[in-house]
Amino acid sequence: MGRHEQIEKSVLGSMLAENYLIVDSDVKQDFFISQIHKNIFGCMQALLAKRRPVDYITLLTMMEPVLLGGANYLAELANFANQTKFDRYVDMMREAWKNREKNNILIQAKEGDWEIGSIQQAFEELEKEGSVGSETNIKMELVRMGERPYEQTQHVPGVPTGLHDVDKLLDGFQPAELIIIAARPSMGKTDTLNHFALHAGLAGYKPIIFSLEMSRTSMIDRFIAITGGYNRLRMRNPYMHFTDKQKSNWLPTLARLNEANIHIDDRAGLTVSQMRAEARKMIHTEPKLKPIIFVDYLQIIRGNFPNHNRTEMIGQISNELKQLAKEFNCPVVCLSQLNRGVEIRDNKRPVMSDLRDSGNIEQDADVIGFLYRDDYYNIDTDRPGLLEIHIAKHRNGPTGTTTIGYVKETGILHNIDWQEEKRRASRQ
Structure with a gap:
């Protein structure tokens, strides 16, 4: 079997496994060399047109x-499916199609x-003709903007972070932007990511998390802890350490977490291409929900060029993450x-x-935020339980530092009412 035949079989097998790829990939019938594969792809398009x-x-x-190569040939295509590639x-x-067409042009020209x-x-x-279609002329956009000065603009914020001061700076996480959240170990990076994912999910978005370091089970436990306010040490043995009130709140906590519609892929050593394939599949299962992608973390993403x-x-990886955000027109939040x-x-x-x-x-990131906890470095700090989020780069808006509350035992991040803090300090 020739290499081109294997590639064509893999493409058709992937389309059989995930029907949306028939349309989304902008594949043309002429891309296939094998007449049997041309016929199969043409029938796929016809079936989709009939909504079958x-x-x-x-x-x-x-x-x-x-x-079509026969029944056995069609059935065996599933064995060649590889959405990652x-x-x-x-x-x-x-x-390859372009090269064939160029040769035909040269023959006709001669x-x-x-x-x-x-x-x-x-x-x-x-x-x-061979490029992935996109509209480049701005004429229609200019026509639609004709009445803009005379109409009240409807403000559409990005994906909410659940932190008021961060939202004031960023206006939420914006579509097609790459957001890097960076910190030294033990600063609370993963808890920050989980906080953002939970609040995005509860706001009606679809959080897709690629947890390359932490297992799915550990991630779920962390989500339960921040949703229910449970101490993570006690969660190691809830039967022994939970109070009756905490036990009675367990099922409502799971129900609340379920509403966030969180998806977690915990495979280690993924490439950005593999993430793209998996994200595409998840997005198409619920196309009405806008996605937001989270990655934990950048340095353990596997590159395509090991040399x-x-x-x-x-x-290369940061550039691919930016392209991922643009392709799905959604925020990509990556820890570093x-x-x-x-x-x-x-x-x-x-x-x-x-x-x-x-x-x-x-260069690639639209937003870069740094995390810092003074109580990690200074035991006698007068700022215990506080987490600083410093937005050091914001391509389309202001930068600045916000301070929020962080409860390490539960992983909860929360807004601080500074007026209340001042009143409490004065009473002391």
């Missing part, structure tokens, strides 16, 4: 089985004695480690140069 499911049984109703295979098919200008125009038309040095690898330079300074608050293996992180 696409599987090897329904395909056999569309055309003579021999023209789907995008890459489609790109390879598209490029036979018809075309002028150089005609050949160049044919190549340009081919590039337009690159670490800085180049992280640069900081280098040890923080630890040798008197002032432990992170700065941009502390980004570990920074590569292009600073």
Whole structure:
């Protein structure tokens, strides 16, 4: 079996497994070399147009089985499905098709004695035809904006963070933006991510979490703790350590957490391409819910080019995360480690140069936030239980530092009423 045949089988197998790929991938029938594969893809499109499911049984109703390779051939396509490599295979098919078409143009040009200008125009038309379609002319947008000065603009905030001061700075997490949340270990990165995911879910969004370090079970336990206000040490043995009130609140807590519609993929060593494939599948199961993607954390994402040095690898990964945000038009919130330079300074608050293996992180990210807890470094601090979130980069808005409450025992982040804090301090 030739390589191109394996690639085509894999693309068709993936389409059988996930029917939405038939439309979403912008694949054309001519991309396939095998006539049998052309026929199969044409039947898939016809079934979708009739709003019928696409599987090897329904395909056999569309055309003579021999023209589709036979029943066994269709059934075996499922064995070649590989959604992780789907995008890459489609790109390879598209490029191979372009090369075939260029050769055809050159043959026709030689036979018809075309002028150089005609050949160049044919190549340009081919590039337009073979590219993934997108509207570039701004004419229609300008027409729609004609009445803008005379109409009250309806403000649409981004995905809420559940933290008032952070929302004031960012106006929520915005579509198509890459948000990097960076800190040294034990600062509360994962709890911060969980807080953002929970509040996004309860606000009606679809949080998709790629937990590359922590297991799904551990993540769920953390979500239960912050939803119900449970001490995580006590959660190791709820039967023994929970009070009757905490036990009675257990099922309502699970019900509340279920409302957040959180999805967790805890496979280790994923590439961004694998995340893209999995996210696409999750998004299409509930297309009415707008997604927000979380990744824990950047430095353990597997790169596609293992021979690159670490800085180049992280640069490639951060760029792919930005492209992921643009492709799905949703926020991508990714945690990141900081280098040890923080630890040798008197002032432990992170700065941009502390980004570990920074590569292009600073360039690719739309928002960069640093976490800092004074009570981690200073036992006698007068600011216990506080977490600083310093927005050091904000491509489309202001920067600044906000301070929130952080209960490490439960993982809860909460807003602080500073007027109440002042009144409490004065009473003491």
